[in-house]
């Protein structure tokens with residue numbers, strides 16, 4: 001099943017380019033370069049021989065969405081930029097101002113990491129940041145992934161629970177199309193470096209819908225460990241999270257995210273990986289197998 005709003009533009013062949021794999025002489029700015037997707041985008045670009053600029057508050061190129069004085073130096077001479085917004089309420093305003101600055105400085109491609117329609121009122125998309133990029137005047141591509149599989153190995157809270165042998169959620173039997181961050185990075189890199197992706201919104205999902213019971217079971221099996229998914233009633237989750245010592249804002253965010261999985265609000269497969277790359281998305285089982293081999297799920 002797909003509900004991809006861009007299906008009308010669907011290709012049967014990947015969006016290829018004449019200059020794919022040819023390093024752009026201008027640097028590529030990667031924001032969120034210490035995060036789950038930014039790290040991977042950066043590594044791929046470096047591997048392909050591109051000059052990169054790794055931006056974030058902790059990155060070698062200091063970039064802070066809340067400090068505009070860091071924007072201009074990060075953008076200097078840049079040909080393309082990968083944008084990961086700040087996830088704050090005013091994120092879209094910053095993205096708009098930054099995209100306009102990028103346009104004024106001659107940046108040729110912007111690739112925005114968006115999301116399914118989280119943290120915005122019912123009926124809207126994570127649209128404000130997307131709109132800001134679409135209206136920037138720079139050739140844009142929007143990447144709209146489902147939940148990242150890598151949350152289970154790179155988010156400290158999720159990882160900690162799996163190491164402890166009990167993953168608590170209020171997702172019930174709801175399912176999600178967990179997508180591999182490696183696929184997200186592959187799509188982002190294609191959009192940053194190749195022709196043929198401008199004006200595309202790629203919804204990215206894994207090839208299967210999985211419940212948290214199934215996720216935890218796959219991880220337990222691959223690691224040969226006893227790990228359980230404790231599905232708590234929705235009305236109990238906030239209290240459970242508080243007992244786990246989570247900050248109130250984070251518990252409330254998780255409570256929302258889990259309710260959306262429970263309701264299967266975004267339980268849809270999508271063809272973005274195939275359209276962008278001409279291949280199928282990586283299966284969750286592949287992610288689990290390679291991640292288990294690193295030993296990360298053993299405390």
Ligand SMILES: NC(=O)c1ccc[n+]([C@@H]2O[C@H](COP(=O)([O-])OP(=O)(O)OC[C@H]3O[C@@H](n4cnc5c(N)ncnc54)[C@H](OP(=O)(O)O)[C@@H]3O)[C@@H](O)[C@H]2O)c1
Nearest residue numbers: 032033034035036056057058063064065115145146147148
């Ligand atoms: N995780 C998911 O399942 C998922 C699914 C769909 C979409 N998304 C989207 O993906 C994005 C990243 O989410 P994530 O939770 O996966 O994040 P993450 O891996 O923790 O990455 C967040 C990145 O943003 C940087 N950052 C945070 N605040 C910043 C600021 N004020 N200025 C500059 N850089 C800042 C962080 O670097 P520093 O700390 O070094 O600054 C980090 O590199 C979000 O827009 C989210 O909506 C996530």
